[in-house]
Amino acid sequence: MTKNNIDEVLLIGLPNSGKSSLVNTLCRKKVSIIGSTPNTTRDKVSATLRDDDKIYNISDLPGYLENPDELNIKFQNKLNEYIMGAKVILFVIDINTTNYSALDKINNLLQKNIKQSQKVITVFNKCESFQKFELNSNLYKYIYDAEHYVSSIHKIGTDHLLKTISKNITSNRDSNKTSYKSIAIIGKPNSGKSTLFNKLLNEERAIVSNISGTTRDKLEETIRFDSDSYNIIDTAGVPRKKQKNQIDRYASSLAVGQLENAVIAFLLVDSKQGINFEDMRLISECIENNVTPILIMNKWDLLKEDEKLYINKNITSLLKKYSWMKILRISALNGKGINNLNTVIYDLQKQLTTRVTTHELNILFREIWTKKPPHPFRGRRAKLKYVTQYDIYPPSFSFILSGRVPINYQSFVENRLRETYNFDNICLNIKFKN
DSSP states (O other): OOBTTBEEEEEEEOTTSSHHHHHHHHHTSOOSOOOSSTTOOOSOEEEEEEETTEEEEEEEOOOOOSSOOHHHHHHHTTHHHHHHHOSEEEEEEETTOOOHHHHHHHHHHHHHHOOTTOEEEEEEEOOTTOOGGGOOGGGGGGOOSEEEEOBTTTTBSHHHHHHHHHHTOOOBGGGOOOOOEEEEEEESTTSSHHHHHHHHHTSOOSOOOSSTTOOOSOEEEEEEETTEEEEEEEOOOOOOGGGOOHHHHHHHHHHHHGGGGEEEEEEEEETTTOOOHHHHHHHHHHHHTTOEEEEEEETGGGSOHHHHHHHHHHHHHHTSTTTTSEEEEOBTTTTBTTTHHHHHHHHHHHHHTOOOOHHHHHHHHHHHHHHSOOOOBTTBOOOEEEEEEEETTTTEEEEEESSOOOHHHHHHHHHHHHHHHTOOSSOOEEEEEO
């Protein structure tokens, strides 16, 4: 659909027709997860593509099934909406397929929903050893406004396809000049990430089920908190390695990788299970990536009072090192406590954009260094040359020293920064250089 005034290109086809490979080739990066098993893609996956002066969203859909299971029924119920919202549709067909019955159903779906303003391009894929004149006559009826013969794996014909897509796109780079900061939703499987994602968007965007690992793909939408807009990203659950197959390992890696693009992370925990090793590892991943985590204890309404007391005591003990981290207790299913996110995000935004002048920092820390200098490190006491803040999101500070300081003094410096400048709930990036 048109999002932020940007046209959308939608890929539809049968499982294993090569849609995900084609999206990755067109975008020149890994957008969709690729696997040999059918329906590796489980939800609509989108990426923004810039081609010369044009800009558009390209979206990969799960393969269409004649007899869908529980997960795919939920997804295929949205197909009419997705088709009607696209500017260009790529009907991707494996050149070697003989499943004409399923292709007929997609064909009927397209003919029922497409409008005159839309373009449908038929893309015959896996054509590395194929000539146009060899096309099976049974496939002629699936050709629409244009046809392309490509091999997404070998990148044959994909440049020509891109040119055809671009000709049918009306949105240019000036259509979207706004770039938003990102919030990643991370956590273990079945912690309620997709339920929270849907509740925040106020629509059934992500497929939700009781099946562990339902979400595999990165789902991204724009959402407004108070007066600011953010890209919010729903990610796959991150279980222990021994619980993952090859596709789930890649999905987990993709989920953790989203932290590189985020400024805030909603770390969801199933309150019934409590915090465990994987949650602590994800907190560490956030901080290593300079991402501010918000610990969200989901399904809090399902706990009894004595269970709440035990969990709170456990949180205090486990998060002693991260006592600055904001903690929310919510129910994503019924929406209880979610409104508090507006206030929290507003407060974090103010902290993340705080700037302190170099002059002010040097006055503060020269005095601190004089009154309470660091202990000598390997026989040498470090002297402070100067300190400066060089970035925000998060506030980033550089201490230029004549030597090294012990770890406990580094923690002391961080605590003084937090106390002095009200960095109450955010991750700080502090570097000590000598």
